[in-house]
Amino acid sequence: MAIFGKLFANLRGGKVSSADWEDVLQSLIESDLGAANSQSIIEIAKRERGESSEIAVKAALHSWLSEKPRAIAKSEGRTTTVLVVGVNGTGKTTSCAKLAGLLKRNGESVLLAAADTFRAAAVEQLQTWGTRLELPVISGAANGDPASVAFDAITKASGASTSYLLVDTAGRLHTKSDLMDELGKIRRVIEKVSPVDEVLLVVDATTGQNGIAQAKLFTSSVNVTGLILTKMDGSAKGGIALAIECETGIPVKFVGTGEALEDLSAFDADTYLSGLFDS
Amino acid sequence: MFDSLSAKFSSAFSSLRGKGRIKAGDLDEITSEIRSALLDSDVAVSVVDSFISQIKERALPQLDELNKSTNPSQAIFNIVNEELVGILGGTARRIRYAKKAPTVILLTGLQGAGKTSLAGKLAKYLKDQGNTPILVACDLARPNAVTQLQLVGDSISVPVFAPEPGNGVGDPVRVAKDGVKFAAEKLHNIVIVDTAGRLGIDAQLMAQAKQIRDAINPDEVLYVVDAMVGQDAVRSAQAFGEGVGFDAVVLTKLDGDARGGAALSITQITNKPIMFAATGEKVTDFDLFYPDRMASRILGLGDIQTLAEATKNAFDGDTAAKLESKFASGEDFTLDDFLAQLEAMKKMGSMTKLLGMLPGANSGAMKKQLEQFDDTELIRTQAIVQSMTPLERRDPKVLNGSRRARIAKGSGRAVSDVNSLVERFTGAQKMMKQMRSGKGGMPAGMPPGMPQFPQTSGANSNKGNAPKAKKSRSGNPAKRAAESS
Structure with a gap:
């Protein structure tokens, strides 16, 4: 496991003062883990303190990670459908393109569906990525019904035995019930042809405590199966992802770390957890 | 976890309300409740701590005085409210127009904050007030950001200056410069320059933002922030403040259930006012930001005004x-x-x-x-x-x-x-x-x-x-x- 840096130098020694604990608490809060969550991590660590306080804190954080599989779903013999959802501006379209690139590099055939018919030029944005990736993109009319785009895409993907269909959807705030219903409809319409195997919620690493509400409400409308944590190359630590994992059991599957197509990698727990304390 | 900040504030105050006399211990209790409510609303740790100590500093010495009033808990409440308004920036601030037209407004911010949508909303808002704005497409990085701005411009009948196709092609500094020149020639009185999203820690892109600023010498640099942002709000705002410098803040996506703690952090740390707030997906969902109204929203007083x-x-x-x-x-x-x-x-x-x-x-x-x-x-x-x-x-x-x-x-x-x-x-x-x-x-x-x-x-x-x-x-x-x- 990676070393947590100088913050833990004091914790590694025998005596740990309450000021040292206070420092750890503050960095946890500043990583967006949440005030109450950070407090309970410290309490667990203090209680379980075995070999050293440093190990105890790491163990406490580790115990909050989801135990669900972190690999992307794959169904044999039919198209694996992945729905990409999230609030506005988290990086859904970019993540969709990166994921398509990753799958393509692994030798899978991929079809992209531009079901964000709402935001101006979102379809063109995905099409541009499609051209760069040399992957086909299914799209519909601007301001058209996103469910019909999704339906066309799954019909085509199933017919051509494409291994993955990635459906990019419009950004929506989780509090807008009509837009959340629209998302449910997209899922139902796809499932008339073939099951949806994976619903990935794109969460921006800069997101604060609101991320928990996002995860809960998106789950209740389309049953989220995994997270893509984006913009991890910035100064944000993305502590909200651990809070979401702990609260909902939804695992982070991918991490976005830049603007280039290759900047998407599988989630690595150790890198992520030690990142919470980098300053 | 789901309770909004205002719900927490009111529960904190309801415990205080039952008391006829407020002791120093009660004050400690309520300030610690306010502290955790603010932290859960994503207000930065340092800002919360200084806020709390300010309230204590004001309330403690006059506790005896307050207890003589008919409603001591209300008096404490007023102090909290005043301090909130103070942090949020006091009074609403308007756009500063240039003495010699055109007035140049530069938009900056992280990726996904909502700059391009906001450019459209701001243009529409200014146009409705009788101005003749023009949009300049300087986001040449994100695929089809230029197309998006053109579509937004079309929908509100505001012209868009977009000589470069974007998608990685073209020099944003030149586009910005040419855009302002073009606007002056065509007698547009306001120029809104949309730029690419960038990270505060990306030195190269921050330098580019600075170059754009120096090339066009804007009258207002607006920093666009997502209301849902967490503790990073402070780090990023500081980085932008030092990198390009900005005059005011615009909060976006305020229509969700975000508690908007970032608003408090950014204004407190950077000392810059929040000028506008975007509150929906429609191009008209945009208004001036009123600190006093935001404070009463936070405190559960509603927004009657x-x-x-x-x-x-x-x-x-x-x-x-x-x-x-x-x-x-x-x-x-x-x-x-x-x-x-x-x-x-x-x-x-x-x-x-x-x-x-x-x-x-x-x-x-x-x-x-x-x-x-x-x-x-x-x-x-x-x-x-x-x-x-x-x-x-x-x-x-x-x-x-x-x-x-x-x-x-x-x-x-x-x-x-x-x-x-x-x-x-x-x-x-x-x-x-x-x-x-x-x-x-x-x-x-x-x-x-x-x-x-x-x-x-x-x-x-x-x-x-x-x-x-x-x-x-x-x-x-x-x-x-x-x-x-």
Whole structure:
């Protein structure tokens, strides 16, 4: 496991003062883990303190990670459908393109569906990525019904035995019930042809405590199966992802770390957890 | 976890309210509750701590004085409110126009903050005030950001200066420079420059942002921030402050349930005011930011001022005067008047949004009802009235079975819907008469027979507005304090 840096130098020694604990608490809060969550991590660590306080804190954080599989779903013999959802501006379209690139590099055939018919030029944005990736993109009319785009895409993907269909959807705030219903409809319409195997919620690493509400409400409308944590190359630590994992059991599957197509990698727990304390 | 900041504030204060005398220990208790409420709202740790110590510093020395007042908890509440407004920037700030046109506005921010959408909203807002804005597409990095800005510009009929196709092609510094020059030649009085999203720690891109700034010497540099941002708000704002420097902040995505703690952090740390707030996906969902209103929203006092303004704008002088004279002369309130009111209410925008501005709107029971409130109910009610003949609208008593069946068919509703509307209307009419004879009941200016919350609509509508009255009494404790002062 990676070393947590100088913050833990004091914790590694025998005596740990309450000021040292206070420092750890503050960095946890500043990583967006949440005030109450950070407090309970410290309490667990203090209680379980075995070999050293440093190990105890790491163990406490580790115990909050989801135990669900972190690999992307794959169904044999039919198209694996992945729905990409999230609030506005988290990086859904970019993540969709990166994921398509990753799958393509692994030798899978991929079809992209531009079901964000709402935001101006979102379809063109995905099409541009499609051209760069040399992957086909299914799209519909601007301001058209996103469910019909999704339906066309799954019909085509199933017919051509494409291994993955990635459906990019419009950004929506989780509090807008009509837009959340629209998302449910997209899922139902796809499932008339073939099951949806994976619903990935794109969460921006800069997101604060609101991320928990996002995860809960998106789950209740389309049953989220995994997270893509984006913009991890910035100064944000993305502590909200651990809070979401702990609260909902939804695992982070991918991490976005830049603007280039290759900047998407599988989630690595150790890198992520030690990142919470980098300053 | 789901409770909004205002719900937490009111629960903190409700424990204080029961006490006639407030001791130093009580103050510690409530400030620690306020502390955790603010942290859960994503306010930066350092900002929370200085806020708390400021409140203590103000309240402690005058505790004896406060306890002599009739309502000591209210006095503490006022201190908290004042401090919040203070941090949020005191009074609203307007755009500073250049002495010599065009006024140049530069937008910066992280990726996904909402710069391009905001550019459109800001242009529309300024255009509606009689300006002639032009948009300049300098986001040449994100695929099709240029196309997006062009589409946004088209939809609001504002020209877009976009000489480069983007998608990695072109020099944003040159585009910005040429854009301002072009605007001056074509006599546009405002130039809004949209730039690519960038990270505060990306030295190269921050240097580019600075180059753009130096090339066009903007009158206002606006930093665009997502209201949902967490603790990173401070780090990024500082990085942008040092990198490009900005004059004011714009908060986006305020229509969600984000608690907006970032607003507090950024204004406190950078000392820059929040100028605008974007509150929805429509291009008109945009307004000046009012610190005092935001503070009362946070404290659960509601946003009565905005609500009042929305009402005033929607009910034009004519409608109001006509209604008033009718009321005074003893004439009956007819379905035609009702229709005029429905029209006006529709102009005010989403009812859910408006009702959310009422005091106590964020408390448990009220919030649930708000979530279930159906805005389309207004349109359905309107359709029913519009399917009536002038005679029926003047005198609903003529509505027999076959007329009701026809109206139902015409409006695409069930006969029971027509029945319940007529019933509700008759009730409202009766109440108007009672009010005139001084028996009172309903606050003046509130349209009678307004579509009610789902639970109270339909068959049991005879109860009239009783549930509403109860609601305001059982509302937010913070508001009760305000009322009793």
